[in-house]
Amino acid sequence: MLHLRLITPAERTDEVVRLIEKTVGTTHLVVLPGAARNPAGDLVLCDVAREAGDELIAGLRRIGLDDTGSIAVETIDLSLSRRADRAEAEAPGEGADAVLWEGLTDATHEESTLSFTYVAFITLATMIAACGVVLDNAILIVGAMAVGPEFGPLAGISTAVVQRHPRLACRSLIALLVGFAVAMAVTVGFSLFMDALGLFHRSALEGERPNSAFVYAPDAFSFIVAVLAGIAGTLSLTSSKSGALVGVAISVTTVPAAANAAVALAYGDTNQTLGSSVQLLVNLAGIVVAGTLTLLAQKYFWKKQRGFSRRAA
Known part of the structure; x- marks a missing residue:
């Protein structure tokens, strides 16, 4: 699993959340309005199966979040969650074969x-x-x-x-x-x-x-x-x-x-x-x-x- 920490302008948060929700293999979505100070905006957190990570990151870049906010990605070494297990099972492909091109x-x-x-x-x-x-x-x-x-x-x-x-x-x-x-x-x-x-x-x-x-x-x-x-x-x-x-x-x-x-x-x-x-x-x-x-x-x-x-x- 991958953990994404996103800083989004307030006016783009709904668009970012919709993209995350429609990406198969995501879970543990958290939105903290107004939590970010530099740059100012909302803080969005989520976990995504590795095999769906490249698709989600590419989508976030297409809407310009890397220019207007921030995209940080971390590898999760241990995740004890049935939701995470289900997200990995639903994501197409195998995580070991996935390439995070970015x-x-x-x-x-x-x-x-x-x-x-x-x-x-x-x-x-x-x-x-x-x-x-x-x-x-x-x-x-x-x-x-x-x-x-x-x-x-x-x-x-x-x-x-x-x-x-x-x-x-x-x-x-x-x-x-x-x-x-x-x-x-x-x-x-x-x-x-x-x-x-x-x-x-x-x-x-x-x-x-x-x-x-x-x-x-x-x-x-x-x-x-x-x-x-x-x-x-x-x-x-x-x-x-x-x-x-x-x-x-x-x-x-x-x-x-x-x-x-x-x-x-x-x-x-x-x-x-x-x-x-x-x-x-x-x-x-x-x-x-x-x-x-x-x-x-x-x-x-x-x-x-x-x-x-x-x-x-």
Whole structure:
């Protein structure tokens, strides 16, 4: 279930209430006239089944409530109510399959913003991965994968393509390109510094590396794994299963590939730099393609499912 907190101008409250009442899957409607102060207006509260949430939010936006008032949406972790159970049963479709497009766009917008924190995380992740590839340490490489925040912009690009949101696509692409460029540039300097201290050695990069050689040797599995990870990551975002994102992060070699390219560049190893760069691009492309196709499939099958449920009712 979702909980909606709405601030409505007094003259629009009846229209908002009618929209809520005619939306199948809503319950626990509360209207508090004059309760809102900033902006001034009435406070309307209600709960809605997740599978009906996108329809209701879209309807509220069509009447301009996001401009004249406020729409706040929260996920209800626990609701002990027979009315809520009945509302979920009446709403067409299954809640687990529902996509809140407004929520997805908002979440990916935030995650794909080029900020100091984003750049810091991707830079630190790349530096950790640099230590991992030089030491051929799988634990450090996996840790770097988990720290990297690059899935946010990748999901932002996929969402922007499906929702036809060019500004989100541009913002996500800038965050992705600038983030990796800064991270790799800093990692080149970090590698030279570590070499000056005697902690990094060119011989380690050129020697046998059974645990990390895959980061500069792309093959068919690189794209296959990226596609599978992109599907899993997109599903985790749309279904609010955020825990799955950790598994997605440690299944693709974006950050380790960027780190290996940076270290190889510091030592002038063009073969590994090129191979790692290709590995990076293959993984990025695979995730974006898979994420876009997954969202398109979810949109298509959700419409089919709702249509079937309504005909059955």
